[in-house]
Amino acid sequence: MMEKMIFGRYVPAESPLHRMDPRSKLLMVFFFVCIVFLANNTMTYVILGIFTLVLIILSKIPFRFLYNGLKPVFWLILFTLFLHVFFTKEGEVLYSIAGLDIYEGGVRQGLFISLRFTYLILITSLLTLTTTPISITDGMEQLLNPFKKLKMPVHELALMMSISLRFIPTIMEETDKIMKAQAARGVDFSSGPIKDRIKSIVPLLVPLFVSAFKRAEELAIAMEARGYRGGEGRTKYRRLRWQTVDSLLIVSLLAVTVLLVIFRT
Amino acid sequence: MREQLVLLDNVVFKYDGQEHNAVDHVSFDVFKGEWLAIVGHNGSGKSTLAKLLNGLQFPLEGKIIVNGMELSEESVWDVRKRIGMVFQNPDNQFVGTTVQDDVAFGLENAGIEPEIMRERVKNALKRVKMDQFLNQEPHHLSGGQKQRVAIAGVLALQPDIIILDEATSMLDPRGREEVLETVRELKEENVLTVISITHDLEEAAKADRMIVMNQGTVYRNGTPREIFQLEEELISLGLDIPFSIKLAKSLRENGVEIEDRQLTDGELVKELCELNSRM
Numbered sequence: 001m002m003e004k005m006i007f008g009r010y011v012p013a014e015s016p017l018h019r020m021d022p023r024s025k026l027l028m029v030f031f032f033v034c035i036v037f038l039a040n041n042t043m044t045y046v047i048l049g050i051f052t053l054v055l056i057i058l059s060k061i062p063f064r065f066l067y068n069g070l071k072p073v074f075w076l077i078l079f080t081l082f083l084h085v086f087f088t089k090e091g092e093v094l095y096s097i098a099g100l101d102i103y104e105g106g107v108r109q110g111l112f113i114s115l116r117f118t119y120l121i122l123i124t125s126l127l128t129l130t131t132t133p134i135s136i137t138d139g140m141e142q143l144l145n146p147f148k149k150l151k152m153p154v155h156e157l158a159l160m161m162s163i164s165l166r167f168i169p170t171i172m173e174e175t176d177k178i179m180k181a182q183a184a185r186g187v188d189f190s191s192g193p194i195k196d197r198i199k200s201i202v203p204l205l206v207p208l209f210v211s212a213f214k215r216a217e218e219l220a221i222a223m224e225a226r227g228y229r230g231g232e233g234r235t236k237y238r239r240l241r242w243q244t245v246d247s248l249l250i251v252s253l254l255a256v257t258v259l260l261v262i263f264r265t
Numbered sequence: 266m267r268e269q270l271v272l273l274d275n276v277v278f279k280y281d282g283q284e285h286n287a288v289d290h291v292s293f294d295v296f297k298g299e300w301l302a303i304v305g306h307n308g309s310g311k312s313t314l315a316k317l318l319n320g321l322q323f324p325l326e327g328k329i330i331v332n333g334m335e336l337s338e339e340s341v342w343d344v345r346k347r348i349g350m351v352f353q354n355p356d357n358q359f360v361g362t363t364v365q366d367d368v369a370f371g372l373e374n375a376g377i378e379p380e381i382m383r384e385r386v387k388n389a390l391k392r393v394k395m396d397q398f399l400n401q402e403p404h405h406l407s408g409g410q411k412q413r414v415a416i417a418g419v420l421a422l423q424p425d426i427i428i429l430d431e432a433t434s435m436l437d438p439r440g441r442e443e444v445l446e447t448v449r450e451l452k453e454e455n456v457l458t459v460i461s462i463t464h465d466l467e468e469a470a471k472a473d474r475m476i477v478m479n480q481g482t483v484y485r486n487g488t489p490r491e492i493f494q495l496e497e498e499l500i501s502l503g504l505d506i507p508f509s510i511k512l513a514k515s516l517r518e519n520g521v522e523i524e525d526r527q528l529t530d531g532e533l534v535k536e537l538c539e540l541n542s543r544m
Contacts, residue, residue, distance in 0.1 A: 133362075134362045134363075134366075162361075162362055163360065165362055166359070166360070166361065166362045166402075166403065169402070169403075169404035170356055170403070170404060173404065214357075215354075215356070215357045218352065218354055218357035218358070219357050219358065219360070221321060221352070222350075222352055222357065222358035222360070223360060223370075224321065225319055225321060225345065225350045225352075226345075226349075226350075226360075226370060226371040226374060226418065226422075227342065227345050227346065227371055227374040227375055227422075228370075228374045229342065229374065233376045234373050234374060234376060235372075235373055235376050235377060235378065235379060235382070236373060236379065237365070237366060237369035237372065237373055237379060237382050237383075237386070238366070239379055
């Protein structure tokens with residue numbers, strides 16, 4: 001189930017967005033999160049909307065996957081919408097029910113904030129839907145490289161991330177195996193009061209941790225035997241290539257920023 | 266003339282807090298291009314030998330010379346470039362997220378240029394017949410396939426020696442056959458010297474030479490043919506002799522006249538067929 005959550009995110013396809021360098025996509029998401037706050041009127045929200053829509057079309061991701069990303073936060077969006085509709089008192093009164101006045105400003109504000117949420121989620125989903133976890137790791141390592149000067153263990157962090165990604169399915173498989181073994185010995189994982197169910201996790205976690213530590217030790221020995229001695233003097237097999245499309249993405253984002261600054265009130 | 270590649274001279278090693286030496290005054294040599302099997306029951310010191318050869322542990326006494334270099338704290342990284350190791354658990358030595366990343370791991374460590382890396386990864390995977398699986402993730406591979414990828418990871422570094430530390434003991438019979446077949450082919454192409462550490466005597470029977478370890482010392486050193494003559498002695502050391510030899514022995518005891526010792530099932534079958542046609 002976990003596997004679906006993490007690996008099911010990436011949707012393989014042949015699209016300009018898939019082919020882009022993970023660095024440009026990461027930068028794009030970072031900047032987008034910042035400039036989304038520049039928008040404050042209909043025109044600026046439309047500009048951001050067009051930008052998001054163009055990226056979605058370029059990514060060739062079926063709408064179903066984007067909808068799945070939105071689903072968990074759907075209630076949060078609705079909640080903020082209603083909060084603003086009922087409690088922001090600005091502009092003319094549009095309607096009043098049971099003593100509650102609904103103001104024009106409240107509706108506007110509510111819609112804008114919900115749109116802001118939706119844009120943010122769509123853009124971040126686009127990153128994870130079009131980029132493999134390992135490319136995201138590589139991209140982050142490259143982007144964080146300057147921070148090495150500040151003694152930040154960038155290489156180690158990236159290696160930790162990629163080893164974790166590699167071992168998730170292995171550990172999931174093992175969890176499944178231990179669960180079955182314990183169930184065969186009479187442990188009940190799926191029924192009874194919450195307290196008992198939490199207790200029944202203990203005989204699952206203990207063997208899982210023991211074996212994870214054993215794996216870690218063996219992996220460390222294997223890595224050392226294969227000549228691993230830290231990030232110094234290491235080369236990278238996977239090379240990131242910054243192409244024209246990547247520059248285009250950043251330039252178009254800058255253009256959107258300029259438009260936002262011009263049209264905001 | 267046989268060229269000496271590895272030399273162990275009076276090597277002693279003891280784990281902290283243990284009374285007996287895990288490896289006790291062991292001396293032997295390994296020649297270029299041979300397949301040496303080191304056998305022994307649990308705790309005989311055979312796995313410790315593997316760790317010593319690769320500098321994962323250092324001997325308390327004696328010295329180890331690999332390819333003319335004496336193994337020490339300074340030379341250990343150079344020695345590791347000459348010796349590749351394949352461990353027991355296929356999962357716990359797979360570092361990369363995909364097959365090609367894993368093979369490249371050792372090359373990345375050695376600081377090889379990416380263009381050369383690509384070439385070497387491809388060639389190494391072709392050698393072990395895993396080049397169809399370049400982008401496969403480890404959890405979609407069988408144990409035997411994972412071990413072959415581990416061998417490819419060793420090959421890519423172009424070492425002189427490969428050490429198989431119980432590399433087939435966690436595999437099913439088919440996976441074991443795949444891995445041993447791969448190793449045999451590599452040895453025949455004269456690329457590698459093989460040191461296989463195992464308690465599987467069927468596997469050891471395929472080697473050129475065998476060393477039997479017992480309680481940290483070299484008990485016997487000879488060809489599989491010579492070693493299997495020991496029969497009872499081997500059994501008393503906690504080792505089981507291969508089925509074909511056991512069968513030949515009881516046939517002989519029951520008055521069937523078969524010659525010499527047959528090491529593998531194939532040899533025994535051939536011998537019996539010949540005998541049958543003579544009768």
